[in-house]
Amino acid sequence: MTEADSEIIKPEMLKAFVWLQMSDGSIQQVEQEVAMYCPFICQEIHSGMGSSKNYPISLPSRVNPPMLSLILDYCRFHQVPGRSNKERKSFDEKFVRMDTKRLCELTSAADSLQLKPLVDLTSRALARVIEGRTPEEIREIFHLPDDLTEEEKLEPIKNTMDDPRIRLLNRLYARKRKELKERERLKNVEVEEEHADERSVDDLLSFINGDNDDSKGSRTSKNKKKNRKRKDHHKTTPSNSTSSSSNAVDMNKKESNELDSVCSKPSLHGKLLTDVCHETKLLDTEDAGLAAEDEFDDCDLDDDIDPALKEKIDREVEDFARRLNSDWPERMQEILSLGQEKRPLRLTINGNGSLRR
Amino acid sequence: MAYSFPEEVLEHVFSFLSSDRDRNAVSLVCKSWYEIERWCRRRVFIGNCYAVSPDIVIRRFPEVRALEMKGKPHFADFNLVPEGWGAYVHPWIRAMSAAYPLLEEIKLKRMVVTDESLELIARSFKNFKVLVLSSCEGFTTDGLASIAANCRNLRELDLRESEVEDLSGHWLSHFPDNCTSLVSLNMSCLGSEVSFSALERLVARCPNLRTLRLNRAVPIEKLPNLLHRAPQLVELGTGAYSAEIRSDIFSNLAEAFSVCKQLKGLSGFWDVVPAFLPAMYSVCSGITSLNLSYATIQSPDLVKLVSQCRNLQRLWVLDYIEDTGLEALAASCKDLQELRVFPSDPFGAEPNVALTEQGLVSVSEGCPKLQSVLYFCRQMSNAALVTIARNRPEMIRFRLCIIEPQAPDYLTLEPLDAGFGAIVENCKELRRLSMSGLLTDKVFEYIGNHAKKLEMLSIAFAGDSDLGLHHVLSGCESLRKLEIRDCPFGDKALLANAAKLETMRSLWMSSCSVSFGACKLLGQKMPRLNVEVIDERGPPDSRPESCPVEKLYVYRTVAGRRADMPGFVWTMDGDKSLTFS
Numbered sequence: 001m002t003e004a005d006s007e008i009i010k011p012e013m014l015k016a017f018v019w020l021q022m023s024d025g026s027i028q029q030v031e032q033e034v035a036m037y038c039p040f041i042c043q044e045i046h047s048g049m050g051s052s053k054n055y056p057i058s059l060p061s062r063v064n065p066p067m068l069s070l071i072l073d074y075c076r077f078h079q080v081p082g083r084s085n086k087e088r089k090s091f092d093e094k095f096v097r098m099d100t101k102r103l104c105e106l107t108s109a110a111d112s113l114q115l116k117p118l119v120d121l122t123s124r125a126l127a128r129v130i131e132g133r134t135p136e137e138i139r140e141i142f143h144l145p146d147d148l149t150e151e152e153k154l155e156p157i158k159n160t161m162d163d164p165r166i167r168l169l170n171r172l173y174a175r176k177r178k179e180l181k182e183r184e185r186l187k188n189v190e191v192e193e194e195h196a197d198e199r200s201v202d203d204l205l206s207f208i209n210g211d212n213d214d215s216k217g218s219r220t221s222k223n224k225k226k227n228r229k230r231k232d233h234h235k236t237t238p239s240n241s242t243s244s245s246s247n248a249v250d251m252n253k254k255e256s257n258e259l260d261s262v263c264s265k266p267s268l269h270g271k272l273l274t275d276v277c278h279e280t281k282l283l284d285t286e287d288a289g290l291a292a293e294d295e296f297d298d299c300d301l302d303d304d305i306d307p308a309l310k311e312k313i314d315r316e317v318e319d320f321a322r323r324l325n326s327d328w329p330e331r332m333q334e335i336l337s338l339g340q341e342k343r344p345l346r347l348t349i350n351g352n353g354s355l356r357r
Numbered sequence: 358m359a360y361s362f363p364e365e366v367l368e369h370v371f372s373f374l375s376s377d378r379d380r381n382a383v384s385l386v387c388k389s390w391y392e393i394e395r396w397c398r399r400r401v402f403i404g405n406c407y408a409v410s411p412d413i414v415i416r417r418f419p420e421v422r423a424l425e426m427k428g429k430p431h432f433a434d435f436n437l438v439p440e441g442w443g444a445y446v447h448p449w450i451r452a453m454s455a456a457y458p459l460l461e462e463i464k465l466k467r468m469v470v471t472d473e474s475l476e477l478i479a480r481s482f483k484n485f486k487v488l489v490l491s492s493c494e495g496f497t498t499d500g501l502a503s504i505a506a507n508c509r510n511l512r513e514l515d516l517r518e519s520e521v522e523d524l525s526g527h528w529l530s531h532f533p534d535n536c537t538s539l540v541s542l543n544m545s546c547l548g549s550e551v552s553f554s555a556l557e558r559l560v561a562r563c564p565n566l567r568t569l570r571l572n573r574a575v576p577i578e579k580l581p582n583l584l585h586r587a588p589q590l591v592e593l594g595t596g597a598y599s600a601e602i603r604s605d606i607f608s609n610l611a612e613a614f615s616v617c618k619q620l621k622g623l624s625g626f627w628d629v630v631p632a633f634l635p636a637m638y639s640v641c642s643g644i645t646s647l648n649l650s651y652a653t654i655q656s657p658d659l660v661k662l663v664s665q666c667r668n669l670q671r672l673w674v675l676d677y678i679e680d681t682g683l684e685a686l687a688a689s690c691k692d693l694q695e696l697r698v699f700p701s702d703p704f705g706a707e708p709n710v711a712l713t714e715q716g717l718v719s720v721s722e723g724c725p726k727l728q729s730v731l732y733f734c735r736q737m738s739n740a741a742l743v744t745i746a747r748n749r750p751e752m753i754r755f756r757l758c759i760i761e762p763q764a765p766d767y768l769t770l771e772p773l774d775a776g777f778g779a780i781v782e783n784c785k786e787l788r789r790l791s792m793s794g795l796l797t798d799k800v801f802e803y804i805g806n807h808a809k810k811l812e813m814l815s816i817a818f819a820g821d822s823d824l825g826l827h828h829v830l831s832g833c834e835s836l837r838k839l840e841i842r843d844c845p846f847g848d849k850a851l852l853a854n855a856a857k858l859e860t861m862r863s864l865w866m867s868s869c870s871v872s873f874g875a876c877k878l879l880g881q882k883m884p885r886l887n888v889e890v891i892d893e894r895g896p897p898d899s900r901p902e903s904c905p906v907e908k909l910y911v912y913r914t915v916a917g918r919r920a921d922m923p924g925f926v927w928t929m930d931g932d933k934s935l936t937f938s
Binding site for chain 1: 362363365366369370371372373374376379382383385386387388389390391
């Protein structure tokens with residue numbers, strides 16, 4: 001081509017454009033070579049759409065103008081064939097630096113346009129946002145509902161549902177945990193080392209003693225009855241736990257919300273509180289964290305427990321409390337004041353000795 | 358406003374989360390994420406096979422492709438868990454053979470695996486790729502033959518440290534001629550000789566073979582044959598490294614090594630003849646991992662070898678290396694991250710080598726990336742521990758084994774509380790700690806106060822009273838595994854901290870002072886724990902309630918009490934009377 005020729009034929013005239021329409025009705029004109037980088041748009045063009053303003057390509061609703069603009073920036077860069085891998089990688093790294101909200105929108109939009117490389121890029125970025133975070137943090141970041149009940153976060157022991165004593169203990173345990181939390185929230189706690197021991201025993205004692213206060217049908221059990229009706233309505237079969245999403249029992253939602261707020265308060269020390277927080281993370285680590293349906297509520301507190309048995313348990317609990325209560329403070333003094341007792345020297349190798357590599 | 362994604366997009370995001378911790382977090386976010394996550398979870402790690410049942414896992418995760426599981430408690434390595442205790446994998450294999458036809462990987466540690474299980478694996482999973490049996494037992498080479506013969510796409514067969522009944526070496530010949538998929542083969546724990554020609558042909562036809570760990574029976578003269586057929590090897594475990602000293606053997610070996618330009622890891626080295634070590638020098642500069650724990654060679658030879666490996670990151674060696682050798686290591690290997698020094702003569706009354714605390718101090722001074730230590734020695738001082746702690750605050754794993762139980766600081770004759778205290782105070786990222794020597798309750802106070810990231814703690818012959826255990830249970834927030842032997846810990850600390858046990862994977866206490874009555878109480882009050890008493894003297898209720906139990910193993914579980922307990926294990930649960938399985 002001579003210089004004279006290039007003056008006559010303007011480069012822009014050689015470029016093709018496509019017209020894209022978004023869900024808000026606005027229409028945009030985009031260089032075809034850039035837009036075709038999106039498989040969705042490519043398909044539409046091949047079926048004859050988009051070549052004029054009157055027949056624009058209708059983009060999926062998840063693509064709004066700001067997202068389209070970002071996507072086109074991405075396409076405009078990557079559709080140029082000459083770029084090195086290093087260049088592309090560098091562009092990508094800078095490109096995904098945006099707030100999580102936009103990242104989510106962009107992932108969604110890219111997915112609807114079937115632009116896989118961009119979906120991968122944004123998905124990886126989202127995975128990095130999630131990495132290392134607690135469920136509470138993730139919920140906050142993505143604005144998700146906290147709709148798993150506390151029981152659902154923990155799979156109940158199947159075969160103990162037959163034993164009314166275990167059910168009683170489970171129930172008491174959960175209720176006492178809740179009461180203790182309430183109590184702690186009211187106190188201003190700064191625990192010193194010496195008191196740590198007493199507090200832990202105290203907590204355990206009140207946990208145990210507390211069951212004497214509400215042995216008969218209490219406020220909580222009434223709520224449970226009410227909610228059980230609602231739950232039965234939703235639930236399919238008790239044994240089919242794949243329908244766990246249909247177990248929409250809200251009964252303990254309040255409890256689990258309290259639990260969450262308590263756990264997030266950094267000022268609350270106290271051993272039992274830590275334990276309580278750990279409860280919800282019970283299956284956090286490698287024991288294949290499991291959650292399940294809300295079988296906890298299948299029974300009613302008072303119906304099945306034989307009164308004589310209950311009395312036996314109450315006595316046992318009192319006994320335990322008495323033992324701890326009477327023994328511990330005195331024993332502690334003894335321990336602290338006495339010198340160290342020497343253990344007889346063992347001649348065998350200690351437990352660390354091993355020839356296993 | 359929740360961001361609405363199609364499920365596939367969310368699944369795609371989750372697919373980039375590699376850690377189980379992250380996947381577990383994701384599943385606890387909300388109902389819809391829980392559902393999405395469980396359908397796309399492909400890898401499950403179960404730290405305690407009794408914490409959950411096969412049915413529960415299968416019900417929740419219908420599309421699993423890889424299972425990793427651990428069985429017996431760690432102290433089984435020291436013969437503290439009697440034979441027949443449990444950890445049978447067969448029920449899992451049976452359940453998975455029906456539920457997971459597409460299963461590809463099984464990795465087990467400290468579990469009992471039978472030939473029946475291996476045969477079932479070989480028959481059930483058409484796309485089976487990876488079998489790793491670490492410290493397992495219960496199977497023979499016949500089971501291996503099934504795997505070799507039937508798993509068409511086998512990539513990894515790794516038997517590290519398993520106890521295999523070695524009926525013959527014929528199993529290797531069961532790999533069909535069209536098997537070309539092997540990437541990793543570790544048969545180092547086997548005794549019998551395999552057919553060398555079968556091995557040679559297998560190695561030759563697997564172009565992707567990266568890891569080859571031979572057993573002792575493969576002679577050094579044959580090693581070049583294998584290396585020439587697999588120059589792409591990244592990890593090599595030699596067989597016996599000795600032969601009569603002949604120049605042709607040496608030159609063949611040296612030439613073969615020089616061809617393996619990708620070698621990064623070396624192990625094996627049984628019966629080492631030092632004269633053959635220089636044959637490896639051509640690959641030393643690329644070596645990052647060196648396992649010389651079977652190499653009974655003296656310090657000068659060790660030093661010559663190790664100082665060639667400037668990029669060494671991991672070294673496992675016998676105490677023949679001595680303090681001088683460790684000094685040389687500290688001078689040459691600045692990238693060293695992990696050091697394990699094993700005792701050559703642990704049962705001898707007197708030291709047989711000049712290895713003291715000084716060796717470890719030198720390495721802590723010279724190696725800025727040191728983060729993982731396992732060190733056997735015969736003397737230690739608080740001063741040395743304090744120095745090590747100050748030198749290496751990024752330490753993650755610290756396991757010190759002073760061979761004589763309750764040995765005090767050899768300089769001051771004091772307990773080693775201050776030394777270990779310095780370790781936990783300075784090394785804020787410490788995740789694993791194993792202690793020895795003379796230790797009082799004070800050290801546990803330090804641990805409880807400072808070791809906030811500690812996940813695993815091993816204690817033996819330490820402490821004075823329940824206060825020690827109480828400090829650990831009440832202070833160590835991240836504690837997952839606690840194993841204790843021969844310590845004066847009793848009922849009080851255990852019962853007062855009962856709730857803590859639900860936040861941990863397991864607790865092991867043997868030869869302590871926990872009474873049968875306390876075990877019963879613990880079992881009754883904590884329905885989500887399995888409280889198992891191991892007592893080979895007979896039923897615990899044939900002795901007074903105050904009588905201490907031999908061994909106690911407590912672990913959290915959602916599967917209830919196990920049904921496969923042998924006669925010397927009793928579970929303490931809600932039923933007042935003793936329950937047998």
